[in-house]
Amino acid sequence: IETKLPKVGTTIFTVMSQLAIEHKAVNLGQGFPDFDGPQALRDALAAAMNAGRNQYAPMTGLPALREQIARKTERMYGRKVNVDTEITITSGATEALFAVIAAVVRAGDEVIVLDPCYDSYEPAIELNGGRAVHVALDPHDFSPDWQRIADAVTPKTRMIVVNTPHNPCGSVFSAADLDALAELTRKHDLLVLSDEVYEHIVFDDAAHQSVLRHKELAERSFVVSSFGKTYHCTGWKVGYCIAPRALSAEFRKVHQYLTFCTFTPAQVAFAEILEKDPQHYLDLPAFYQAKRDHFCHLLDGSRFKLLPVGGAYFQVADYSALSDVDDLAFCEWLAREGGVAAIPLSAFYESPPAGQRLIRFCFAKNNETLQHAASRLKVL
Ligand code: PMP
């Protein structure tokens, strides 16, 4: 059949996880923790299933969970969101991202994405008849270059996708970035899709710069998050989308036919843990910062050059002192011969900068896993 996605193959995450299994490599590729979330959360899930909470949830999500998300949002970002009209629970952030794009992108619309970027945005834009316009982040610190972004806006531009903390780079927005985004979107009347799945993983005492902190941006944004990241359970696939009433209404038109609703027992469990243990997400920055620092320390004296990481759970490394092959070839070699799986950064670009020699390691791993990986990386 004629393909609707000619540029798309199997995702790099699947490819690299398979290589890791095949070669018994330590898997620092695909982003997922190798440890479980809180015991109380897993107990709450089992209890919900055993208590018969096994039928469809409301289309918009369990009220108790939406209530907890509203509390968290006010506590973290000082923004009151309406529990009934502005929060929708989704089957992972992936579903939310797709539903936002399907809800707003019309044939011929352009959507600005900032390269490198997460791999699901562009296929979703294309499937909905739009075109992704790629603008490079600063190649040194992966911050947005607002002038270049402004230069990419055309009368067809409908939306801009931003992601902070950033996958794959670990860079984070500043408050000034929010102001620049507000100015740009006001001037050109653009919508914002803000991918904030790593909202609770920000380091060095910085605050997460959610668009929800910014009144004007909050009025034109869809904010997407994921409990998979915050509670170390990527396999549960529960996320949510916060948007003003009119935008949420359009979002829900898609969501109700995409999945209709999300796994009920997990919603019960997240509502409970958010109520009983709000400290969990407040402790997350220190928890992952310790892992970042441990991993960097373990790689002291290796030939990898590590780039600064302000958030999320990825470490970008320059391997140009080890090899001059391209990053995909290097990752294949690293999994096969070096015994460690990583992700080539070129997978996140429309066209990666020539000669760039960067790969991404996921440090959401037990310390023993990080030690095992580092012992292999250090001898290369
Ligand atoms: N956005 C980003 C930036 C991500 O890193 C991920 C997870 N890899 C997602 C969205 C998707 O999240 P979920 O697993 O909840 O669908």
Ligand code: GLN
């Ligand atoms: N978000 C994860 C990553 O960046 C992978 C998700 C996936 O495998 N689709 O590694």
